[in-house]
Amino acid sequence: MMEHKRIVVIGAGIVGCSIAYYLSKMGQRNITVIEQGPLFETGGSTSHAPGLVFQLSFSKILTTLASQTVETFKELSTDEQRSFYPVGSLEVARTSERLEDLKRKAGVASSWGIEAFLLSPQECAEKNSLICPERICGGLYVPSDGIAKPLHAVDKMTRFSKECGVEFYGHTEVTNIEVTNGQVKAVYTSAGKFEADVIVCCAGFWGPRIGEMVGVTIPLQPMAHQYVFTNDLLELNGExxxxxxxxxxxxxxxxxxxxxxxxxxxxxYQHEPFPVELSDITKYGETKEMPSVKPFTPKDFEKPWEDAMELIPALKQAGIKKGMNGIFSFTPDGMPLLGESQAVGGFWVAEAIWVTHSAGVARQMAEWVMNGAPTVDLELCDINRFDTYACSPVYYKQRSIEEYEEVYSIHHPFMQRKVSRNMRVSPFYMRQQELKAYFNEKAGWEQPQWYEANYPLISTYEKKMVIRKGWSAEYWSPIIEAEQLHTRQYAAIYDTTAAKKRLEIKGEGALQFLQKLTTGNIDITVGQSIRTCMLHERGGIKDQITVIRKNISTFLIVCTGAVEASWIQKHVPQDGQVVFQDVTSGTCSIALIGPKATGVMKSVVQRSDLSRTWLQGQAKTLFIENSSVLALRDSYGGMESWELITTSDQGLNLWDLLIEQGQPYQLIAAGDRALENLRIESFSLKSGKDFWSEHHPYEVNLHEMVDLTKPVFIGKEALLDRQRKDSETVLATLILDDPSAIVMGYEPVFYGETALGFVTSAGYSYSLGKGIVHTLLSQAVHEEMVLEVEYFGQRYKATMMTHSPAVV
Structure with missing residues (x-):
């Protein structure tokens, strides 16, 4: 518990009030909420939000947060004052492409546990008689969606919070924040000083200004959005x-x-983006309108109004009563910004949150502050998920504008970003361009997906290849399959620079620190590597990492990404015994994979006894010509694998040498899509993809990475407690019975008409000649069940594998 902590919440909109409410419900006291506007119609986005709650999205976490918001608002509703109207929702399709997308969305509704129904045009009109059925192809109906009344919810929440001792200050402007030795100490306001151990920034689009006070970039962009009220409709006269x-x-x-x-x-959202500069947003009371509202621009609503009248003919007789351009927040990836900043201890952020997800976010934030981790995995929302490149206003403004433009587009899992590209490139980039790489972006890096130079391989493998069609063939090339097959037969090099974060941990206390941080025994021999887990305070898997001991007091950590790296850095002791360095940008990484991989390595290190003297899991620093390389011998999908890490200035020489010496072994450069296919084909699971921080090691087959003889590690007690309880989920790998069936991920898995879970990763095994899917299913599943995977409304029978998959 944290009852001795002094918590200051900045912002009394729906998010700030919800966080104070949930902290109070959890027993926290000494909470102060500060608001620059009036209480509680503050003039921020909450004050003008239309309140629509569409729970369902292709994001599991956003759907979960929206569902928790609905649950909270319904609990806060009374007959006298409704906080939520469960009127249901209809997403209508004007095109056949959208209708197909709604079929896919109906599938993920089953995956996420949301009741949803595909309807014909006439059935849509029966649900809402205003719709002209001749103008649509069908629709998706979610009966539990509805209208939130956030100010009503705030009223109920603040009554409870005040009874628990929460103090609210309206018309109180934050002027500065005191930070001492990297930790927040106090908030200075127009009403005086408030001492604080924890500050939660819920200031909405004013959040970046609060962040500047502590030197933390909050990468959000305020955007204006058109909304109108119509005159009365005759058809609604009896309502x-x-x-x-x-x-x-x-x-x-x-x-x-x-x-x-x-x-x-x-x-x-039809109009061009209207980004708003923070300096152009007025304070409450300075203008006739509230700060979150800009003047309506009628010309921009002309085309939307025509489209609206076509769908709802009754609007032709009604007309527009008034309109506004309301301001709300967008981020570079469309996700909220949540959690404690790694840069400043005690400075928490809950920003870029729509009413749809507000109470769900608040509930998880309260758990995070109180217990050290939320119940659900929030890594995709973590404020620390962006590297320094994303702190550039140019970057997050451009990306946020792109998010706005694409908000209602049909989103493909492999859709490319168009703006803010070529920010980070590996030293192999010029060679990849020569090989006509098709690039996508990962964590700011340009990452090859496949190489057009490998097109001739198609004729070699086309008789074995599965050719995709329709949705699965978008942002895809048959070259991916050829690269996958070629790697299996010969060898390929993969640019893995962007795939992971590389961190160096050194110093007298490095071993002791890593022993506490991880579940495995890190006291390994110099030159050895170990795969192990990091757990958070609730015993869930923060990440599955690789640790290489370079010397007695120096370790290289390979972890999933920026969130995990920031979490490690947060736990580094401040006594000077441990030095943390993120070496990702100064290094590069190549994976050499395939049955001929060791042959290629023998030719570049000039040693014929490599297989005998270099054991799997062993890492050595050696010279490959002029390049100093840390080489780790490993396996990938049962094949020989070498991970080669060198400094960025030596990377190009290493790439060229491998390509040259690999010619007798038919070595090729291959893209990330083939590498991912090989992972899935080898029945290997991936942290952050097939399991995440909601799961503990024993329920996802990672028990071998846990050494319970260690006296202490983060999350140990919670893990022991969770181990004693029955798990709700199980990881299972399924083989699709139909050889032609291909799925993409997140599809529901059914037993009869009961959804038991969903697909996490999907690929194709050329050795089996069938599709493979990794799934998270309910514990009730067993091998005798006849299971089916639903893809765009079609069911494919699947057989459960009997052996446990591996982990990479």
Whole structure:
């Protein structure tokens, strides 16, 4: 518990008030909420938000947060004051492409546990009689969606919070924040000084200004968005409730609708982006409108209005009563910004949150502050997920604008980013361009997906290859399959520079620190490596990492990404006994994989006894010509594998030498998509993809990475407690019975009409001639069950594998 902590929440919108509410419910006291505007119609986004809650998205975490928000708002509703109207929602399809996307969305509804129904045009009109069925191809109905009344919820929350001792200060502007030795100490305001051990920034689009006070970049971009109120519709003349008809979302025309008494509220994303500079946003009371509202621009609503009238003909007789351009926050990847900043201890952020996810975020944030970790995995929302490149205003403004433009697009899992590209390139980039690489972006790096130079390989392997069609063939090339098959037969080099973070931990206390940080015994021989887990305080898997002992007091850590690296850095003791260095940008990495990989290595290190003297899991620093290389011998999918890490200035020489010496072994450069296919084909699981921090090692077959004889490691007690309880999920690998079946990920797995879980990774095994899927299923599953995977509404039978998959 943290009852001795002094917590200051900045911002009294729906997020700030919800966090104070949940902290109070968990027993926390000494909470102060500070708001620059009035209490509680503050003038921020909460004050003008239309309140539509569409829970379902292709993101599991956003769907979970939205569902928890609905749960909270329903609990806070009374007959006298409704915080939520469960009127349901309709997403309509104007095109066949959108209808197919709604089929996919209906599938993930089953995956995430949301009730949803695909409807015909006439059935959509029966749910909401305003719709013209001749203008649509069908729709998706979610009965549990509805309208949130955030100010009503805030009223109920703050009454409870005040009874628990929470103090609220309105018309109180934050002027500065005191930070001492990297830890927050106090908040200075127009009403005086508030001492604080924990500060939670919930200031909405004003958040970046608060972040500047402590030197923390909060990469969000305020954007204006059009919303209008119509005059009364004759068809709604008999309505007595504020809202009773299902919400409508017409994503093909980027507009949405909700009933407001006897009229409609209509929002549009159809117009060009309207980014708003923070310096142009007024304070409360300085203008007639609230700060979060800009003047309406009628010309930009002309086309949306035409489209709206086509879908809802009754609007032709109604007309627009008033409109506004309301401001809300966008981020570079469309996800919220949550958690404690690694840069400043005690400075927590809960920003870029829509009403849809507000109470769910608050509940998880309260658990995170109180217990050291939330119940659900929030790594995709973590404020520390961006490297320094993303702290550039140019970067996050451009990306946020792109997010706005694509908000209602049909999103493919491999869709490329168009802006802020070529920010980070490995030293192999010029060679990859020569090989006509098709690039995508990962953590700011340009990462080859496949190489057009390998096109001739198609004719070699085309009789074995599976050719994709339709959705699965978008952002895909048959070259991927050829590279996969060629690696299996010969060898390939993969640029893995962007795949992981590389950290160096050294000093007298390095071993002791890593022993506490991980579940395995890190006191290994110099030159050895170990795969182990890091757990958070609740016993969940923070990451599965590789540790290489370079010498007695120096270790190289290979972890998943920026969030995990920041978590490690956060735990580094401040006594000077441990030195942490992120060496990712100054190094590069090549994976040499395939049955001929060791042959290639023998030719570049000039040693014929390599297989005998260099054991699997062993790492050595050696010269390969002029390049000093840390080489780790390993296996990947049962094949010989070598991970070669060198400094960025030596990378190109290493690449060229491998390509030259690998010619007798038919070595090729291959892309990331083939590498991922090889992982799945080898039945290997991946941290952050097939399991995450909601899971503990024993439920995802990582028990061999846990050494319970260690006296202490982070999360040990919680792990022992969770181990004693029955797990709710199990990891299982399924083989699709139909050889032609291909799925993409997140599809539901059914036993009869019961959804038991969902697909995490999906690939194709050329050795089996069938598709493979890794799944997270309920514990009730067993091998005798006839399971089915649903893909765009079609069911494919699947057989469960009997052996445990591996982990990479």
């Amino acid at each position: 007595t409730e504020e809202t009773a008809t299902p919400l409508i979302r017409d994503q093909d025309n980027a507009i949405y609708f909700r009933q407001v008494e006897k009229g409609l509220g209509i929002g549009s």
